[in-house]
Amino acid sequence: MNITIVGTGYVGLVTGTTLAEIGNSVFCVDIDEKKVEGMKNGVVPIYEPGLEEMFHRNIQANRIFFTTDLKEALDKSEVIFLALPTPPGEDGSADLSYVLKVANDIGDTMKDYKVIVNKSTVPVGTADRVRQTIASKTDVPFDVVSNPEFLREGFAVEDCMNPSRVIIGSSSEKARNIMAKLYQPFTNIGVPIINMDERSSELTKYAANSFLAVKITFMNEIANFCEKVGADVDLVRLGMGSDDRIGHRFLFPGIGYGGSCFPKDVKALLNSGKQEGYDFQLLEATESINKTQKVILVPELENYFGGSLQGKKIAVWGLAFKANTDDIREASSLDNIKLLLEKGAQVVAYDNIAEENVKKILGDKITFAKDMYSALDNADALLIATEWPEFKNPNFELMAEKMNNKAIFDGRNMFPLELAEQNKFFYKSIGRKLITQ
Ligand SMILES: NC(=O)c1ccc[n+]([C@@H]2O[C@H](COP(=O)([O-])OP(=O)(O)OC[C@H]3O[C@@H](n4cnc5c(N)ncnc54)[C@H](O)[C@@H]3O)[C@@H](O)[C@H]2O)c1
Numbered sequence: 001m002n003i004t005i006v007g008t009g010y011v012g013l014v015t016g017t018t019l020a021e022i023g024n025s026v027f028c029v030d031i032d033e034k035k036v037e038g039m040k041n042g043v044v045p046i047y048e049p050g051l052e053e054m055f056h057r058n059i060q061a062n063r064i065f066f067t068t069d070l071k072e073a074l075d076k077s078e079v080i081f082l083a084l085p086t087p088p089g090e091d092g093s094a095d096l097s098y099v100l101k102v103a104n105d106i107g108d109t110m111k112d113y114k115v116i117v118n119k120s121t122v123p124v125g126t127a128d129r130v131r132q133t134i135a136s137k138t139d140v141p142f143d144v145v146s147n148p149e150f151l152r153e154g155f156a157v158e159d160c161m162n163p164s165r166v167i168i169g170s171s172s173e174k175a176r177n178i179m180a181k182l183y184q185p186f187t188n189i190g191v192p193i194i195n196m197d198e199r200s201s202e203l204t205k206y207a208a209n210s211f212l213a214v215k216i217t218f219m220n221e222i223a224n225f226c227e228k229v230g231a232d233v234d235l236v237r238l239g240m241g242s243d244d245r246i247g248h249r250f251l252f253p254g255i256g257y258g259g260s261c262f263p264k265d266v267k268a269l270l271n272s273g274k275q276e277g278y279d280f281q282l283l284e285a286t287e288s289i290n291k292t293q294k295v296i297l298v299p300e301l302e303n304y305f306g307g308s309l310q311g312k313k314i315a316v317w318g319l320a321f322k323a324n325t326d327d328i329r330e331a332s333s334l335d336n337i338k339l340l341l342e343k344g345a346q347v348v349a350y351d352n353i354a355e356e357n358v359k360k361i362l363g364d365k366i367t368f369a370k371d372m373y374s375a376l377d378n379a380d381a382l383l384i385a386t387e388w389p390e391f392k393n394p395n396f397e398l399m400a401e402k403m404n405n406k407a408i409f410d411g412r413n414m415f416p417l418e419l420a421e422q423n424k425f426f427y428k429s430i431g432r433k434l435i436t437q
């Protein structure tokens with residue numbers, strides 16, 4: 001099939017590359033000229049495990065193309081995916097200007113029947129607005145489909161190649177048949193297609209993300225309470241998760257959830273609720289708890305240093321909002337660094353993959369170390385903000401040699417408490433206690 005993808009970010013580029021991988025011809029459109037030029041020259045603009053190899057393979061096979069010209073791509077394709085940003089506006093509502101602008105441009109240029117498939121995360125009713133926008137510009141027939149994306153950053157290629165389900169929100173049988181044909185290589189391997197109306201499909205995406213944000217937040221509260229009552233969250237987590245109605249996933253406590261999706265989507269659903277006169281109290285609480293949780297270790301650091309962080313040198317391991325990505329949107333590391341700087345501390349950070357993105361916003365306010373150990377030179381404490389695997393089994397002897405103080409504040413519960421104790425480190429993690437029997 002010939003496909004256009006509008007927007008080549010995490011969703012668009014990975015969707016485009018994987019659809020090319022299964023044999024389609026894919027035309028990727030972006031307004032960012034530099035990005036498009038780079039991709040034409042083989043530069044992958046984001047970090048996603050497995051993407052680079054697949055990207056080059058499909059360029060070589062002449063199955064994926066890049067352009068800034070929407071019209072050129074539209075003329076060649078029957079199915080048009082929208083993978084455009086829907087960032088939060090000032091009131092938290094999803095900003096639909098990118099999606100509606102492209103809908104408008106499609107209406108202006110479309111010459112024959114198209115299926116417009118929205119992959120962006122959008123509030124209920126957006127498919128209707130896209131339909132109205134296009135219809136106001138043209139008499140050419142078309143259909144609009146809601147097809148929310150559930151990929152996780154860091155596993156985007158794996159998730160796109162092995163989706164848990166494909167949601168198709170459409171009232172048009174013709175469009176549903178085209179989508180079924182497009183996704184047939186996945187249904188073939190047992191992935192269910194769930195057909196529904198556009199509104200239910202749009203809400204499914206917000207409901208799924210908000211539920212996961214609530215699940216994490218609930219566990220963060222349990223972890224905080226564990227500390228009050230002398231329980232260990234790792235054991236509670238295992239005990240709870242073994243009930244398959246609960247499951248083990250997304251029960252890991254830490255310094256809050258971040259990323260480009262959970263914070264934004266919780267806000268957007270809250271805002272949609274308000275517009276309909278519905279008060280999502282659970283989401284209100286989730287948002288507020290997460291804000292506090294993100295910086296919950298800063299007061300601990302202050303206490304450790306007798307109340308002031310003035311002049312203290314704090315090493316931060318990990319800047320990305322989670323491991324295996326260069327994405328720093330709403331990363332807990334940034335909230336912590338901002339607060340540490342406000343409190344007069346100096347920050348030396350280490351994250352090879354996300355460093356460049358942080359430099360763009362923090363510039364010379366902090367310094368960057370070339371490896372995890374040199375970040376510790378004369379550091380008064382270490383704060384771990386991202387669960388990069390390389391932090392799992394560090395060389396404690398080397399750490400002790402480099403640091404002024406043997407103090408670790410671990411926002412991602414990276415290693416067993418026993419390990420820190422054996423190495424005589426002060427070690428504060430989230431909701432755990434040393435079990436000695
Ligand atoms: N990142 C994720 O993990 C993820 C997962 C599922 C769903 N989503 C949703 O998918 C959507 C896209 O997210 P993303 O993270 O890929 O965004 P992104 O910001 O990484 O990428 C968006 C791309 O769209 C381009 N763009 C903007 N206006 C354009 C226009 N008029 N024409 C062509 N290109 C244009 C931008 O230049 C950018 O390259 C959002 O609604 C998001 O909520 C994201």
Ligand SMILES: O=c1ccn([C@@H]2O[C@H](COP(=O)(O)OP(=O)(O)O[C@H]3O[C@H](CO)[C@@H](O)[C@H](O)[C@H]3O)[C@@H](O)[C@H]2O)c(=O)[nH]1
Nearest residue numbers: 149150151152153216250251252256257258259261321322
């Ligand atoms: O047990 C857990 C699991 C995750 N997190 C945090 O939650 C955030 C989000 O993690 P994750 O869901 O793995 O990353 P995303 O790439 O943001 O993916 C989410 O958001 C995407 C965008 O909508 C959806 O497509 C995915 O299904 C959904 O998992 C990160 O800050 C993690 O550190 C925890 O604190 N504890």
